[in-house]
Amino acid sequence: MEARLIKFLQEELAISDSAIATVKRHQEFSATLLPMLLWQYGLVTLEELDRIFDWLETA
Numbered sequence: 001m002e003a004r005l006i007k008f009l010q011e012e013l014a015i016s017d018s019a020i021a022t023v024k025r026h027q028e029f030s031a032t033l034l035p036m037l038l039w040q041y042g043l044v045t046l047e048e049l050d051r052i053f054d055w056l057e058t059a
Helices: 003-014 018-025 036-042 047-058
Strands: none
Touching: 003 018, 003 036, 003 047, 018 036, 036 047
16 A cells, blocks of 8 residues: 555655655654655645545545
8 A cells, every 4th residue: 555655646746755755764654644744744735635635535
């Protein structure tokens, strides 16, 4: 699931490898927290966060 989510983030939202790597270094990282951590770090907007959650519901 994590790999599919990362692929979605990179291809659909153009989130960079470095942004994802930054979030993955967070001590509380888990695939389920990834969207919220991206938002907390300011790497996605609320609109993009909604898109991520929509994608997760259908994945």
